[in-house]
Amino acid sequence: xxxPQTDPAPERCALCIVGGGVAGLNxxxxxxxxxxxxxxxVLIERNPRVGGMWTETYDYVRLHQPHPMFTxxxxxxxxxxxxxxxxxxxxxxxxxxxxLEVLRERVDLVELYGHRYTEHEERTGxxxxxxxxxxxxxxxxxxxxxxxxxxxxxxxRIEQNDPLPVSSERVHSVAxxxxxxxxxxxxxxxxxxxxxxxxxxxxxxxYDLARRQPGREVHLLAGAGTIFTNRDRAFPSxxxxxxxxxxxxxxxxxxxxxYNGDNEQEATDWYRRTHGLCLNDRxxxxxxxxxxxxxxxxxxKALTGLHMEYFADVEDDxxxxxxxxxxxxxxxxxPGSWIVNTSGHIMKQRRPYEPYLSDGGAVLSIQPTSxxxxxxxxxxxxxxxxxxxxxxxxxxxxxxxxQDLLLKNKRAWSPACSTQALYNTMLIAGNVPTEVLRxxxxxxxxxxxxxxxxxxxxxxxxxAAAYGAHCRATLDRVGERYEIESGVLRRHATGAASAA
Ligand SMILES: Cc1cc2nc3c(=O)[nH]c(=O)nc-3n(C[C@H](O)[C@H](O)[C@H](O)COP(=O)(O)OP(=O)(O)OC[C@H]3O[C@@H](n4cnc5c(N)ncnc54)[C@H](O)[C@@H]3O)c2cc1C
Numbered sequence: 237x238x239x240p241q242t243d244p245a246p247e248r249c250a251l252c253i254v255g256g257g258v259a260g261l262n263x264x265x266x267x268x269x270x271x272x273x274x275x276x277x278v279l280i281e282r283n284p285r286v287g288g289m290w291t292e293t294y295d296y297v298r299l300h301q302p303h304p305m306f307t308x309x310x311x312x313x314x315x316x317x318x319x320x321x322x323x324x325x326x327x328x329x330x331x332x333x334x335x336l337e338v339l340r341e342r343v344d345l346v347e348l349y350g351h352r353y354t355e356h357e358e359r360t361g362x363x364x365x366x367x368x369x370x371x372x373x374x375x376x377x378x379x380x381x382x383x384x385x386x387x388x389x390x391x392x393r394i395e396q397n398d399p400l401p402v403s404s405e406r407v408h409s410v411a412x413x414x415x416x417x418x419x420x421x422x423x424x425x426x427x428x429x430x431x432x433x434x435x436x437x438x439x440x441x442x443y444d445l446a447r448r449q450p451g452r453e454v455h456l457l458a459g460a461g462t463i464f465t466n467r468d469r470a471f472p473s474x475x476x477x478x479x480x481x482x483x484x485x486x487x488x489x490x491x492x493x494x495y496n497g498d499n500e501q502e503a504t505d506w507y508r509r510t511h512g513l514c515l516n517d518r519x520x521x522x523x524x525x526x527x528x529x530x531x532x533x534x535x536x537k538a539l540t541g542l543h544m545e546y547f548a549d550v551e552d553d554x555x556x557x558x559x560x561x562x563x564x565x566x567x568x569x570x571p572g573s574w575i576v577n578t579s580g581h582i583m584k585q586r587r588p589y590e591p592y593l594s595d596g597g598a599v600l601s602i603q604p605t606s607x608x609x610x611x612x613x614x615x616x617x618x619x620x621x622x623x624x625x626x627x628x629x630x631x632x633x634x635x636x637x638x639q640d641l642l643l644k645n646k647r648a649w650s651p652a653c654s655t656q657a658l659y660n661t662m663l664i665a666g667n668v669p670t671e672v673l674r675x676x677x678x679x680x681x682x683x684x685x686x687x688x689x690x691x692x693x694x695x696x697x698x699x700a701a702a703y704g705a706h707c708r709a710t711l712d713r714v715g716e717r718y719e720i721e722s723g724v725l726r727r728h729a730t731g732a733a734s735a736a
Contacts, residue, residue, distance in 0.1 A: 245348075245373065245379050245381065246276060246278055246346050246381055247381055247382065248276070248381065248382045248383070249276040249277060249278045249346070249381060249382075249383050249384070250271060250275040250276055250277060250383070250384050250385070251267055251271065251275070251276075251277045251278075251383060251384065251385045251386075251387065252277070252278045252279075252280065252367070252369050252381065252383035252385070252386045252387070253267070253277065253278070253279050253280070253386075253387045253389060254279075254280045254281075254353040254369075254371075254386070254387070254388045254389060254390070255280075255281065255288065255388065255389035255390050255391065255602075256279055256281035256283065256285070256286035256287070256288060256336075256347075256349075257286075257287065257288020257289060257290075257389065257391055257612075258287075258288060258290075258306070258307075258308065258332060258612075258613050259288070259389045259391050259602050259612035259613050259615070259616040260279065260281070260286070260288070260387075260389040260616070261286060261308035261332060261335050261336065261339070262308050262309060262613050262616040262617040262620070262678070263387045263389050263600075263602070263616045263617075263620045264277065264279065264308065264336075264339050264343075264345075265308040265309035265311070265335070265339060265617070265620075266309065266616070266617055266618075266620035266621045266624065266672075267343070267387070267620050267624055268339055268342035268343050269621070269624070269671075269672075269675075270621075270624035270625070271342075271343050271624075272343070273341075273342065273343065273344065274344055275343050275344060276343070276344045276345075276346060277343045277344065277345050277346070278345075278346045278348060278369075278381060278383070279345060279346070279347050279348065280348045280351050280352075280353050280369070280371050281347070281348070281349050281350075281351070282350065282351065282352040282353075283349065283350070284349050284350055285329075285333070285349060286332050286333060286335075286336050287328070287329045287332045287333070288332075288391065288394075289391070289394040290325060290328045290329055290332065291329065292394075292396055292413070293325065293394070293396070293413065294325075294412035294413045294418075294437065294440070294441075295325055295413065295418060296325075296412075296418075296440060296441075296444040297324075297325050297437075297440055298322040298323065298324055298325075298440065299322050299323045299328060300322070300436070300467075300525060300526035300527075301322075301471070301526060301680060302319045302320050302321070302322075302471055302683060303315065303317070303319070303321055303322070303323040303327070303328075303331070304319050304677070304682070305677065305678055305679065305680055305682060305683070306323070306328070306331075306613075306678070307331065307335060307677050307678065308332070308335035308338075308339065309617065309675055309676075309677055309678075310675045310676070310677030311334070311335045311338050311339075311677070312677075313331050313334075314331070314334055315327055315330075315331065319683075320471065320473055348371070348373070349374075350373075350374035351371050351372065351373050351374060351379075352371055352372045353369065353370075353371045353388070354370045354371055354372060354378070355370045356368060356369045356370065356386055356388075356599065357370075358594055358595075358596040358598050358599055359596075360596050364384075365384075365596045365597060365598035366382055366383070366384065366598070367382070367383045367384075367385065367386040367598050367599055368380055368381075368382055369381050369382075369383055369386055384598070385598050385599070385600070385623065385624075386598065386599045386600070387599075387600045387601075387602070387616075387620060387623070388599065388600070388601045388602065388603070389602045389612070389616055390601075390602070390603045391602065391603065391612040392603075392604055392612065393585070393587070393603070396411065396413055397411045397412065397413075397437075397577045397578065397579065398411055398577065399411050399414070399575075399577055400432060400547060400575055400577045400579075401549075402549060402550040402575060403549050403550065403551045403552070404549075404550040404551055404552045404557055405552060406552055406557050406571035406572065407550050407557065407569070407571070407572070407573045407574070407575055408421070408422075408572070408573070408574045408575065409550075409575045409577070410422075410574060410575070410576055410577070411576070411577050412437060412441055412576060412577070412578055417574070417576060422449075422574060423448070423449065425572060425574075426452070427453075427570055427571075427572035427573050427574060428452075428453035428454070428455060428540070428569065428570060428573050428574070429445060429452060429453070429454045429455070429573070429574040429576060430455045430456075430457060430559060430569065430573060430574065430575050430576070431445075431454065431455065431456045431457070431576050431578055432457045432547045432575060432576065432577050432578060432579055433457070433458075433459070433577070433578035433579035433580065434456060434457070434458025434459055434460075434461050434462045434515070434519070435462045435521075435523060435525060435578070435579075435580065436462075436464075436523070436525040437578040438456060438458070438462075438578040438579075439462075439464070439525070439527060439531070439535055440578075441576060441578050442454055442456055442535045442538055442539060443531055443534060443535055443538070445538065446534055446535070446537070446538035450538075453540045454538055454539055454540060455539065455540055455541040455542075455543060456515075456539055456541070456542050456543065457543050457545050457546065457547050457561075458515065458519070458542060458543065458544055458545075459521075459544070459545070459546045459579075460519070460520040460521050460544070460646075461514060461515065461516065461518055461519030461520055461521065461544055462514065462519055462521050462522070462523060462525060463504070463507065463508045463512040463513070463514045463519050463520070463521065463522040464512065464513045464514060464522075464525045464526055464527035464532070465487070465511055465512065465513070465522075465524070465525070465526045465527070466511060466512065466513040466527070466528075466529065467513075467526045467527060467528040467529075467531075468481075468528055468529050469481045469482055469511065470482065470484065470487065470511070470526060470680070471680075471683050477683060477684050477685065478685055478688075481684070482511065483680075483681045483684050483688055483689065483692055484679075484680035484681050485681055485689075485692045485696075486692060486695075487511055488654045488657055488658055489658055489692075489695075489696075489703070490510070491503065491506075491507055491511075491650075491651060491654040492651070492654045492655040492657070492658040492659075492703075492706075492707060492710070493703070493706060494506045494507075494651070495651035495652070495654070495655055495710055496709075496710055496713065497652075497709070497710040497711070497712070497713025497714045497717060498713065498717070500645065500647045500648040500651050500652075501647065503651040504520065504521075504522055504647055504650070504651065507522055507650075507651075508522070513527050513528075513529065513532050514532075515532065515535065515536055515539075515542055516542065516544075518544055520647065521646060521647065522650045523649075523650060524610060524650060524653075543561070543567070545561035545562070545563055545565065546561060546562035546563070547559075547561070547562070547575075547579070548560040548561055548562045550569070550573075550575060556568055557569050557570070557571050557573070559573075559575075586639065586640075586643065587603070587605055587639065588605070589605045589606065589637060589640075589721060590603065590605055590606060591606045591635065591725050591726070591727070592606040592607070592608055592615075592619065592633075592635055592725070593623075593628055593629075593725060593727065595727055597628075597629055597727075600619055600620065600623045600628070602615050602616050602619065604637075604638040604639040604642075605637050605638075605639050605640070605721075606635040606636075606637065606721060606725070607635065607636055607637075607638045607653075607656075608633050608634070608635060608636075608656070608660050609656070609657050609660060609661075610638065610650075610653035610654075610656075610657060611657075611678070613678050614657075614678055617676060617678060618664050618668065618672070618676075621668055621672050622664070622667075622668065625668070625669075627667060627668075631663060631664070631667055632663070632724040632725075633660050633663055633664070633724070633725075634656055634659055634660060634707075634708070634711050634722065634723060634724060635721055635722070635723070635724070635725055636652060636653070636656045636711065636714070636720075636721065636722050637720040637721040637722065638652075638653060640718070640720040640721075641714065641718055641720055641722075644718045644720070645718065648714065648718070652710075652711065652714045652722075655707050655710045655711055655714075656707070656711060658703060658707055659703075659704065659707035659708065659711065662696060662700055662703065662704060663704075665696075666700075711723065
């Protein structure tokens, strides 16, 4: 390992990866299969360590899925817990550090922490393409290096929540990661807690409050309400995995086939009835979160009030303090109440579109304006293999501007993402070497015995043409209806792409 404090900054490398989150580590894993011990790879990360959003998010977060399938490539966990264990933040960070240590042995890795990528320039000459990567070092000084290839792995640019601005001077407005919420100030008070946001963070927050302070008055402002995948069905425990539950492939295949690009309400209602779990029948938004029946019941029990409302403000009105909703309604709340902001923290800022593969072919970009899969881990694992193999140039994957779709119609997001995931997974599965599929340790369906996965594969093979036609028609309709990128990359459409 190179020490950036004492060693000179590298000038050239075979590959530069920006972003040391789990997607960046998957890029490093896949690239290491195609590179050797002498090939220099430079990892640029603005934080002081790998782990990405897991280094910054609230302390009581836990993985949604069984931990073995949250990794880089197929690197096994060393935790020694049962597979169903939902790993905590320190456990996830420990594992991602372990993945880095394993990967350090496979290439000549230079790790530049506290360094911030600023821009790049792709140059194409007679000898091929080269990328000039510009970044600021730990002191802020500008630097550059030349890379044969660049992978930008920024993911969804998840940011910590700030406390909500409130007009009232009588309430505590806090964010989930703040010491006042996690420590003595909250614990030593007995005023009600109002959790704003009904997604995964809101659920984690109510669940954690019920554990820390049983009997505390807790209210949830759930907005349109979130639908979660029922973990007991997605990951049945013990021997039940031999016959019960639904494989992830089957779930997303069925969801994709429900959707035609116009009927997101109908498709989401179907998902809620067949695979979903939520606090009440009015919940409308599915964002791929996962919850168990036990957690859902514990959260319901812990809640004094469930309000299907959006937060607007808290105002002092004479002696009264009122929590105002966006709908115009309000609620009188006691002075000293706690307002916890757990509302959405992905894609807060609209970013300019960037294709997942640059026109020159030397830059891969894993982010939501030109996504190929809603899981950045999966996208990073497969795209890096295709990138290093050279087949990314010709494989006509469907990109989807998931950022703009989410802004234009939040409800269409998950059925469209499932459709895209089914389509691109089919295309990739038919175009990568078997070892790439074998080492795909992120596959949720590894939870199930091999015969169930083989059955899914047979269904896919038998219906590939019909599924492909359905997915393309649906995604074309989404692109047309919302005027967003949804189709093959422009470079593929005009270039040498072979038909799917
Ligand atoms: C609260 C919460 C809970 C979640 N729980 C789960 C879960 O249980 N299971 C699951 O699969 N997913 C979960 N997710 C989704 C989660 O985003 C992914 O699991 C995953 O961690 C994303 O990894 P990433 O590498 O794509 O992005 P990140 O982890 O955000 O990594 C991106 C990295 O890029 C770096 N970076 C950005 N800009 C620059 C720059 N200019 N220069 C240098 N470095 C830069 C960042 O510092 C960061 O380290 C959760 C998300 C949230 C918000």
